Amino acid sequence: MMSLMQPFAAQLQFQNGLIEPYGEKTVRRLSDMRGMYLDIAVTEELLKQGDPLLYEVYEVDVPHEQGQLIYCTSIIYPGKVGDEYYMTKGHFHNKESTAEMYLGLQGRGYLLLQTHEGQVSAMEMVPGTVAYIPPFWAHRTINIGGEPFIFFGVYPGDAGHNYGTIEEEGFAKLVVEKNGKPVLIDNPRYR
Amino acid sequence: MMSLMQPFAAQLQFQNGLIEPYGEKTVRRLSDMRGMYLDIAVTEELLKQGDPLLYEVYEVDVPHEQGQLIYCTSIIYPGKVGDEYYMTKGHFHNKESTAEMYLGLQGRGYLLLQTHEGQVSAMEMVPGTVAYIPPFWAHRTINIGGEPFIFFGVYPGDAGHNYGTIEEEGFAKLVVEKNGKPVLIDNPRYR
Numbered sequence: 001m002m003s004l005m006q007p008f009a010a011q012l013q014f015q016n017g018l019i020e021p022y023g024e025k026t027v028r029r030l031s032d033m034r035g036m037y038l039d040i041a042v043t044e045e046l047l048k049q050g051d052p053l054l055y056e057v058y059e060v061d062v063p064h065e066q067g068q069l070i071y072c073t074s075i076i077y078p079g080k081v082g083d084e085y086y087m088t089k090g091h092f093h094n095k096e097s098t099a100e101m102y103l104g105l106q107g108r109g110y111l112l113l114q115t116h117e118g119q120v121s122a123m124e125m126v127p128g129t130v131a132y133i134p135p136f137w138a139h140r141t142i143n144i145g146g147e148p149f150i151f152f153g154v155y156p157g158d159a160g161h162n163y164g165t166i167e168e169e170g171f172a173k174l175v176v177e178k179n180g181k182p183v184l185i186d187n188p189r190y191r
Numbered sequence: 192m193m194s195l196m197q198p199f200a201a202q203l204q205f206q207n208g209l210i211e212p213y214g215e216k217t218v219r220r221l222s223d224m225r226g227m228y229l230d231i232a233v234t235e236e237l238l239k240q241g242d243p244l245l246y247e248v249y250e251v252d253v254p255h256e257q258g259q260l261i262y263c264t265s266i267i268y269p270g271k272v273g274d275e276y277y278m279t280k281g282h283f284h285n286k287e288s289t290a291e292m293y294l295g296l297q298g299r300g301y302l303l304l305q306t307h308e309g310q311v312s313a314m315e316m317v318p319g320t321v322a323y324i325p326p327f328w329a330h331r332t333i334n335i336g337g338e339p340f341i342f343f344g345v346y347p348g349d350a351g352h353n354y355g356t357i358e359e360e361g362f363a364k365l366v367v368e369k370n371g372k373p374v375l376i377d378n379p380r381y382r
Contacts, residue, residue: 005325007304007312012294012319014205019321060321067288067326069260069345097258101345103203103294113198121198128203130210130251134196135258154260154292154345 010060014105017073017150023061028054030081033089036167038174038189039082046081053077054086068157075150076109076143083176087112090140090171094160097135100153104129107149110142110175110182116165120172122184125151138166142175144182201251205296208264208341214252219245221272224280227358229365229380230273237272244268245277259348266341267300267334274367276301281331281362283307285351288326291344295320298340301333301366301373307356311363313375316342329357333366335373 012019029051030043037043046052059072079086090112093100102111104125111131113121115138125131125141133139143149169191173184203210220242221234228234237243250263270277281303284291293302295316302322304312306329316322316332324330334340360382364375 004306004310004327007302007314007325007328008323009314009316010321010323012321014319060323062290062323067286067290067347069290069292069323069347071292071321071345095258099253099258099260099348101260101262103343111198115195119195123198123200125200128205130201130203130262132199132201132251132253132260134198136195137198152294154262156258156260156347157290 012073012152017058017075017105019058019060019073022058024059026057026059028089030054036089036170037081037084038187039084042082052079055088062157064157066156066158069154070157070159071152071154073105073150073152074141075148076141077148078143078146080177083178085142085144085175085177085182087142087175088140089163090138090166092138092162092165093155094162095158098156098159099135100133100139100155100159102131102133102141103152105150105152107143107147108145109149109151110144112140112142112171112173112175113137114172118172122173140171144175203264203343208249208266208296210249210251210264213249215250217248217250219280221245227280227361228272228275229378230275233273243270246279253348255348257347257349260345261348261350262343262345264296264341264343265332266339267332268339269334269337271368274369276333276335276366276368276373278333278366279331280354281329281357283329283353283356284346285353286349289347289350290326291324291330291346291350293322293324293332294343296341296343298334298338299336300340300342301335303331303333303362303364303366304328305363309363313364331362335366
């Protein structure tokens with residue numbers, strides 16, 4: 001029989017996204033996303049200059065099992081690789097019939113979504129935006145502002161992460177800066 | 192085959208808990224909780240005077256299916272019935288192996304939890320508190336402050352609500368005001 005888990009609390013700081021106590025901290029630098037940004041020459045140049053920090057995820061320690069809810073805060077730093085804004089790797093869930101929910105806390109971002117069949121969706125997130133990622137949609141977040149883009153996320157304990165499909169195929173759309181504004185363009189390297 | 196759901200967003204106001212667009216709004220007045228507060232004479236007197244509003248829940252429209260995430264904001268107004276603070280009905284999930292997560296937005300509250308076996312747990316919630324309600328724990332929230340206690344909640348789409356067990360048995364503990372402070376006391380009417 002499943003043993004009984006005890007209730008517990010963590011404390012979230014809305015201003016900076018820090019949540020304590022957290023279990024796992026994920027740090028992604030540009031070297032972790034080699035090949036995911038369109039401009040390879042700029043990527044290599046930035047890596048030579050010092051491998052910038054793109055984003056961090058703080059996840060609270062909850063069992064990854066069906067019926068549980070995993071929650072975390074993500075902090076995407078402001079910046080660009082060429083014209084392309086700093087972004088997360090993006091992923092499908094391993095169990096694709098599971099949803100995810102994001103709550104914007106600070107800064108401005110885009111949530112970019114797509115299906116295996118090539119449907120694409122994008123929405124802007126600001127503080128208070130509750131974005132719903134339905135089952136079967138891959139999702140990536142992008143900082144389109146000048147300060148950290150911070151959001152709180154919740155997903156089912158049995159969702160799991162499939163990064164491989166996006167690493168191989170990319171997203172159909174890229175979010176780039178044109179005349180100081182974010183614009184979606186087709187990704188010439190998609191699939 | 193399951194039809195593909197489209198991504199969407201709602202906007203949450205951290206200050207007052209309003210979320211739009213919402214699907215279902217639940218309003219609980221004292222008449223909806225007759226017999227759940229210890230002091231029956233005071234309950235009846237308050238009902239004669241006008242049936243006070245205890246709390247409201249705004250739930251966003253997401254299918255109640257496994258893999259989905261239901262989310263809502265709850266606003267518990269400040270006040271007491273005798274010495275007992277305004278509180279929610281409280282419930283188990285129908286599917287008891289499902290968790291729930293609360294994020295405190297405004298005000299001060301208690302989260303009171305118990306299992307069928309009579310284990311009890313309680314924790315204070317303030318803005319930023321992320322309270323984790325593990326599988327198998329009934330949960331009730333209580334406003335112990337002088338302003339609305341507002342929190343955001345997320346639970347699995349297949350959780351469901353079982354209010355009946357708590358309506359019949361009550362909670363083992365009550366949260367009452369003693370010398371201006373919240374105190375947990377045994378509920379003489381439990382079971």
